[in-house]
Structures are given as structure tokens and as C-alpha cells.
Amino acid sequence: MFEKNNCMDRRNFLNKGLMAGLFVNGMFGFKKKSGRKSCENIPVLVDVDVLVCGGGCSGVAAALSAARHGAKVALIERWPSLGGMATNALVNGWHRSDRQKVVINGIVEESAQRAFKHDWIVQDPNYPRAHETHWFDPEGMRIVWQQMLSEAKVRVFCYLNAGEPIIENGKIKGVLVDTKTGRKSCLGKIVIDSTGDGDIAAKAGLPFEFGRTSDGLVQGMTMMYTLRGIDAKAMKTISREKRDEIMNDMIKLRDEGKFPPFNAGNTRGLLSGWGGNFVPWNMCAVAGNPLDEEELTKLTARSREQVFQYVDYWKKNVPGMQNARVDQTGFSLGIRESRRIKGLKTLDRDMVLNAVKHPDAVGHGVWMIDIHDPKGTGYTTYTDRNDRSMLKEGTSYHIPLGMALNDRIPNLAVACRAASSTHETHASIRVQAHLMALAQGVGTCAALALDSGVDMVKVDIKKLQKILRDDGVYLEDVPS
Numbered sequence: 001m002f003e004k005n006n007c008m009d010r011r012n013f014l015n016k017g018l019m020a021g022l023f024v025n026g027m028f029g030f031k032k033k034s035g036r037k038s039c040e041n042i043p044v045l046v047d048v049d050v051l052v053c054g055g056g057c058s059g060v061a062a063a064l065s066a067a068r069h070g071a072k073v074a075l076i077e078r079w080p081s082l083g084g085m086a087t088n089a090l091v092n093g094w095h096r097s098d099r100q101k102v103v104i105n106g107i108v109e110e111s112a113q114r115a116f117k118h119d120w121i122v123q124d125p126n127y128p129r130a131h132e133t134h135w136f137d138p139e140g141m142r143i144v145w146q147q148m149l150s151e152a153k154v155r156v157f158c159y160l161n162a163g164e165p166i167i168e169n170g171k172i173k174g175v176l177v178d179t180k181t182g183r184k185s186c187l188g189k190i191v192i193d194s195t196g197d198g199d200i201a202a203k204a205g206l207p208f209e210f211g212r213t214s215d216g217l218v219q220g221m222t223m224m225y226t227l228r229g230i231d232a233k234a235m236k237t238i239s240r241e242k243r244d245e246i247m248n249d250m251i252k253l254r255d256e257g258k259f260p261p262f263n264a265g266n267t268r269g270l271l272s273g274w275g276g277n278f279v280p281w282n283m284c285a286v287a288g289n290p291l292d293e294e295e296l297t298k299l300t301a302r303s304r305e306q307v308f309q310y311v312d313y314w315k316k317n318v319p320g321m322q323n324a325r326v327d328q329t330g331f332s333l334g335i336r337e338s339r340r341i342k343g344l345k346t347l348d349r350d351m352v353l354n355a356v357k358h359p360d361a362v363g364h365g366v367w368m369i370d371i372h373d374p375k376g377t378g379y380t381t382y383t384d385r386n387d388r389s390m391l392k393e394g395t396s397y398h399i400p401l402g403m404a405l406n407d408r409i410p411n412l413a414v415a416c417r418a419a420s421s422t423h424e425t426h427a428s429i430r431v432q433a434h435l436m437a438l439a440q441g442v443g444t445c446a447a448l449a450l451d452s453g454v455d456m457v458k459v460d461i462k463k464l465q466k467i468l469r470d471d472g473v474y475l476e477d478v479p480s
């Protein structure tokens with residue numbers, strides 16, 4: 001089948017021009033004239049029902065759910081291990097509770113249960129009343145997810161970057177990959193873009209937005225890191241006055257340009273001795289364009305240096321930290337936001353804060369609008385300001401399937417942080433448990449669509465929701 005087809009080999013025209021709020025690159029995606037070239041002689045590496053590009057938390061959930069419902073699935077991941085931000089950037093916290101009850105289960109709960117068996121996860125002592133419910137060991141979660149995919153017989157290819165999409169007659173056939181042994185194709189009847197950045201969807205021509213409307217900037221990034229050599233007991237005895245003195249000194253030095261930016265709220269937590277050694281810290285702020293590789297390289301290097309600057313200061317000034325060392329920094333800089341691919345439905349502020357319910361719901365979300373300053377000061381709407389936008393306790397919003405589907409390429413879905421939302425609501429849906437709920441819905445939908453011989457948008461939504469509930473997904477209050 002594939003040998004007879006042509007593929008579109010296009011440049012990603014827009015990455016360099018990301019400085020305003022809205023870009024629509026659909027105009028490039030379907031221009032048959034631009035850069036068409038034959039794929040006739042390109043060997044096929046894998047030919048499956050569902051091809052998942054990207055193996056972060058959402059790619060794992062999408063692949064797993066599609067495979068468990070009978071689809072032949074392959075997942076391709078550019079890094080050496082699964083988990084994306086969750087493991088390779090050391091982002092290890094989950095938010096699953098509406099502060100009265102847990103409303104995100106399914107594959108998230110299953111992953112937690114597996115991690116518990118090995119002591120790779122802890123539950124918050126206030127569970128389920130705490131918004132943040134679990135903290136896991138990124139090393140352990142790599143293993144948990146790899147095992148779950150192996151058991152479901154998903155073919156996993158790490159060290160493989162998904163390149164240009166192959167488009168024919170308005171459908172995606174797969175993607176091109178450059179392997180150690182030459183260029184090959186990976187084919188799928190349905191392709192799920194879980195690259196976090198929406199690489200495949202954007203290159204296939206789906207319109208996307210980037211950044212906030214005022215200046216086109218995306219949320220700030222963070223280099224996560226762990227420490228060793230900390231005497232947490234001694235740190236816990238530091239008086240409040242002393243801690244304030246340290247914080248004020250750091251803030252003064254920062255404001256004078258003699259110290260790097262940092263997230264003050266989380267730094268206070270660190271200096272209280274909470275977490276001690278080996279808890280990844282979320283306070284090292286930088287900002288820029290995560291789609292510009294050269295800039296990203298500089299930011300990654302700079303943020304690593306910042307971590308060492310903090311520790312140098314603390315060793316001299318904080319009781320209990322004299323012997324502190326940097327244990328590890330993230331393999332990747334932590335990226336919160338980049339493209340938001342326009343879908344059939346766009347999650348907006350009203351939907352999130354007013355806990356709106358949708359007929360095409362595949363899961364629930366609880367997290368607030370949690371924006372890290374796009375200018376990289378380290379301020380966040382969650383920890384440092386009074387403007388946090390939170391849902392009422394005991395309420396949750398629906399995550400609609402429509403935010404992953406689109407009106408141009410029926411066999412392509414976006415199940416990751418690039419799914420359709422506004423800049424503000426991205427700051428809620430971007431958290432891992434929420435994305436895994438979305439991705440479980442999308443993966444299951446893909447398998448059901450193939451089984452029923454219809455496009456994903458045409459699946460029997462009630463049937464999909466029943467399957468999800470049977471699989472342990474919390475799905476309540478769905479309007480008929």
C-alpha cells in the first residue's frame with residue numbers, strides 16, 4: 001500500500017516566527033505543490049493500527065489504552081526512556097483530587113498502585129483532601145510505564161524522533177523517521193500526537209496558537225533538581241525570623257541582578273527542610289521559546305548554572321545546608337507550554353472555573369489556572385500571588401474528547417499538553433493526571449473507531465464512556 005503513495009516533505013516554516021499570539025499554519029499543510037517527494041523507496045519500520053508519537057505520560061496512557069482494546073500499537077519516543085517531563089525533567093507530582101474526593105483514576109491509579117508495590121510513590125498525608133495527591137520517584141515511574149506497555153504488547157521505539165508526517169488525501173499515513181540505518185517510515189491507521197509540543201499536528205498543517213494574546217509568550221520553564229547532603233532536621237529548627245532574613249537577602253540580591261531568579265514560594269518550602277534530600281525542587285526559573293533549539297540549549301545550560309548558584313549561597317547561609325550538593329538536574333529543562341493545536345473544542349476559562357460538563361467527556365480535571373510568569377521571574381499565580389484562579393472545593397470540570405480531535409485530518413488526534421485550550425486553561429489541563437485522563441480517552445477512542453470502522457469523531461460516545469468507566473475512569477455528571 002505504502003509504496004504507491006507519495007508523502008509530503010515540508011519544512012516547519014513557522015518555528016522561527018513565533019512572536020505573536022496566534023499562528024495558523026494550515027495554509028501550508030495542504031499545499032500539494034510545496035516540496036512533494038516520493039516515499040516509494042523508503043523502507044517501512046513499523047505498520048500498525050495506532051501509531052503514538054511521544055512517550056511522555058500522555059503517550060503512555062494513549063498507547064496503553066489503545067492496545068488494551070485490541071489495536072496493534074507502536075510508540076516512538078526521541079529520548080532513551082519513557083515519561084517525558086514526568087521522568088526526564090523530574091516532575092513528579094500528581095493532582096487528582098477536588099479536595100473532597102479523587103476524581104482521576106484509570107491508568108493514573110493503576111500506575112500509582114504499581115509504584116506503591118516498590119515504594120516508588122508516596123501519597124499525601126491529607127489524601128484525598130489535598131489537591132496534590134502523590135509524589136513519585138521518576139526512576140521508578142520509568143520502569144512502571146515500560147512494564148505496562150510491554151505487558152500490553154505495545155512496540156516501543158526509544159531513541160527515535162518522529163519527523164515529517166506522511167499525508168495523503170487529507171489523511172495522515174504515518175511519519176518519517178531517521179534511524180541509525182537510514183530513513184524509514186512508521187505507519188498507522190490512526191496517529192496520536194503526544195509529543196507535548198504538537199510537532200506532528202503542526203507539521204501536518206493543523207492550525208495552532210502559541211503563547212498569551214498580549215505578547216505571545218508561553219509560561220516560564222524550570223530546571224528541576226535534587227540535592228544531597230542536607231540535614232533536614234537542622235533546617236527544621238531554623239526560626240521563622242531567620243528564614244525570612246535569608247529569603248529577603250536572596251530577593252534583594254536577585255533584584256540587584258546579583259542572584260538568579262527563583263520561585264519564592266517553593267524556595268520557602270525547601271528552606272523549611274521539607275523534602276530534605278532527593279525531592280526534586282521546582283524553583284529554578286527561566287523563560288524563552290521552547291521551539292527554538294538553540295535558545296533552548298542556552299536556557300538549559302543557564303538554568304543548570306542557576307541551580308549551582310543557589311546551592312553555593314545556601315551552603316554559606318543556611319544552617320543544615322553546609323554540606324549540600326547538587327544530586328542531579330533534569331535530563332531536560334522542564335517545559336510547560338508551547339503549541340496549542342486548535343481542536344473541535346477549545347477548553348476555556350469558563351469551562352474550567354465553572355466546572356462545565358460536556359457530553360463528550362472522557363475524564364475530569366481539578367487543577368487551578370497555575371501560570372508561571374512567561375518572563376521568567378519565577379512568580380506563579382499559584383505560589384506567589386493572590387490571583388490564583390481555583391475551582392470551588394468539591395467541583396471538577398469535564399475534559400472533552402473534542403479538544404483532541406480536529407476538523408481537518410480525521411485520523412490524527414492530539415493527546416498531550418498541546419491539545420486545544422487557551423493559554424490560561426492550558427495552565428490547568430497541562431498537569432499529568434489530567435493529560436493521562438485525556439489520553440486514555442483518546443487511545444480508547446482510537447481502538448473503538450478502528451473496531452467500528454468509523455472516524456474518531458463518529459465513535460459512539462456513550463459506548464466509549466462506558467468502556468472508560470469499566471476501565472476504572474471516574475466519569476460522572478455527563479449531560480445527555
Ligand SMILES: Cc1cc2nc3c(=O)[nH]c(=O)nc-3n(C[C@H](O)[C@H](O)[C@H](O)COP(=O)(O)OP(=O)(O)OC[C@H]3O[C@@H](n4cnc5c(N)ncnc54)[C@H](O)[C@@H]3O)c2cc1C
Nearest residue numbers: 054056058078084085162195196222334335416417431432
Ligand atoms: C517544571 C515543571 C513542573 C510541573 N509541575 C507539575 C506538577 O507538579 N504536577 C503535574 O501533574 N504536572 C506538572 N507539570 C506539567 C506536566 O509535567 C507536563 O505538562 C506533562 O508532563 C506533559 O506531558 P506530555 O505527555 O503532554 O508531554 P511530555 O511530558 O513533554 O512528553 C512528550 C514526549 O514526547 C517526546 N517527543 C517530543 N517530540 C518528539 C518527536 N518529534 N518524536 C518522538 N518523541 C518526541 C518527548 O521526548 C517526551 O518524552 C510541570 C511541568 C514542568 C515543566
